[in-house]
Amino acid sequence: MDTIELQMPDENIDREALHEASCSLYRDSMLIPPGRVVAMLATASMLQLDEVIQQCVEVMKETVSAQTVCSYYYSAESYGLLTIRTMCLQWLLDNMMTQCSEGLLREVNLDLMKEVIASSELLVMGVEMDVYTMLKKWMFLQLQPTWRGLLSALFPDTDSWFAKYRRDLEGTPFLETEQGRAFLPVFQQLRLAYIIWDLMSARVIHQDGLTPAAWLCPVYKEHWLGPLQAEQTRKLWPMDVYVSDPQGNSMRCGGQLHSDKQCRWQWEGFNFSWDLVVCYANQHIIFRCSTRNKSRSLGVTLLWHRKVAFCLRLSSLDRDGRAVFRKRTEYLMLSLRKSQELEVMNLEKQDVVFLIYVACNFLYLH
Missing domain, CATH: 2.60.210 (Apoptosis, Tumor Necrosis Factor Receptor Associated Protein 2; Chain A)
Structure with a gap:
């Protein structure tokens, strides 16, 4: 046969990666550029080439960045590289709020964003309201993948798009619409109790109309009863507290x-x-x-x-x-x-x- 057609079980495997992985059987070492590491990892995993897999791991450890973190994370999940998955998640916790770019926001999928937002290790530079603002821009980019513009224009364009959508919906919270329901699990990770006690932030939440009113009513009730208790009983805390943050309440x-x-x-x-x-x-x-x-x-x-x-x-x-x-x-x-x-x-x-x-x-x- 002049041509042999192979059906690959993994879309990350390409002809070049299969060729390089096969050649590795006859070499002591090989060079894996960061741009090729995902394809090589997929191929080595299929062929059970442990040495090549380990070399891919070392390359990923040395080259995680804004351009590679998401592809490395998804690959680590697919091929069972727990160390790389943990490293990439930590990178996102450190950088999602400190140097977030349009490209990074586009690449983070719903499950990954949910995990990042839920973590108390998320490095928030500012206050909880900034997490909500970032999520709003992320959701806009997921819904409008063709959007192009300067990063400075992303926030006003996001606000304009959701404002128009809100007028068309006549008051229905966006997260309860057909388009918005997919994002519900992510926005449920917001710590609204620490957002709405600021007047300007509370106004933005209500004006945006993204979140259902049923989310906010219990939070307002807690905030009202708390100051009443503080004012009338002067009991703000139990005397003995075993402090932890297991449910992300901080x-x-x-x-x-x-x-x-x-x-x-x-x-x-x-x-x-x-x-x-x-x-x-x-x-x-x-x-x-x-x-x-x-x-x-x-x-x-x-x-x-x-x-x-x-x-x-x-x-x-x-x-x-x-x-x-x-x-x-x-x-x-x-x-x-x-x-x-x-x-x-x-x-x-x-x-x-x-x-x-x-x-x-x-x-x-x-």
């Missing part, structure tokens, strides 16, 4: 340390109008209860001893988004009185690399 927020210079920022309005100041100076990170005098609708701010359950995480990433430095605390109970300062992280004698992403998870105790 509030995620963050900031950045651009250099080894003194800086500070403030996380506002969580845990019944309490503002927490984060200070960095002389390689120490300090939490301080804010003494700023401002008007609140309920007079619970700074009236008595406050407690916080928190986990602090620091990360530095290289140009490709891979972690070169990590440091974290376990979940800790932190008691703060008015104007009190407490050190929560000491970076002395640490091999610190700036820029540092500072992420914190706060547990809402009541």
Whole structure:
């Protein structure tokens, strides 16, 4: 026969990969470019070439980036590479909110996005509302795969598209429509309790009309009863708490340390109008209860001893988004009185690399 036709069981296998995998039987080593590693992995898995599979694993470990992370993740799932799957998921948790691009948003499928959003390890630089904003852009790109434009135009175009759709639907929440139902499992991972206690964020949620009202009513009820309990009984937490975050109930927020210079920022309005100041100076990170005098609708701010359950995480990433430095605390109970300062992280004698992403998870105790 001049031509032999082979039906491959895997669409990732192509003629070149089959040729290279066959040649590997007669070579001590071979060069696998990152752009060819998925095809080579598929072929080696079919032929049970363990040495080639291991070489693919090493290439993937060294070359994970925004351009390769999704294809590596999906391949690792298909061919049972648990180490690569875990590594790619961690990359997405570190980078999805810090350097997200249009291309990356297009490649992340529904199941993967659900896993990323559900994780308390997601590096949120800002507040929970930023997770919702990112999800809205991601959903737009999934629905409009032909969209092209500058990244700066993505958000206004997303808002315009959903606004037009909302007018056509006459008030039906988008996630309850035929097009929107597929995205329900992903948006159900949003931590709405930490979004709607900010007035502007709550208004955006209602104006967008993406989420069903049935999701919001229980959250508003909890938020109303919580301040009432705080105001009338002064019981914001149990005396003894075994702190963990097994169900993803923590509030995620963050900031950045651009250099080894003194800086500070403030996380506002969580845990019944309490503002927490984060200070960095002389390689120490300090939490301080804010003494700023401002008007609140309920007079619970700074009236008595406050407690916080928190986990602090620091990360530095290289140009490709891979972690070169990590440091974290376990979940800790932190008691703060008015104007009190407490050190929560000491970076002395640490091999610190700036820029540092500072992420914190706060547990809402009541």
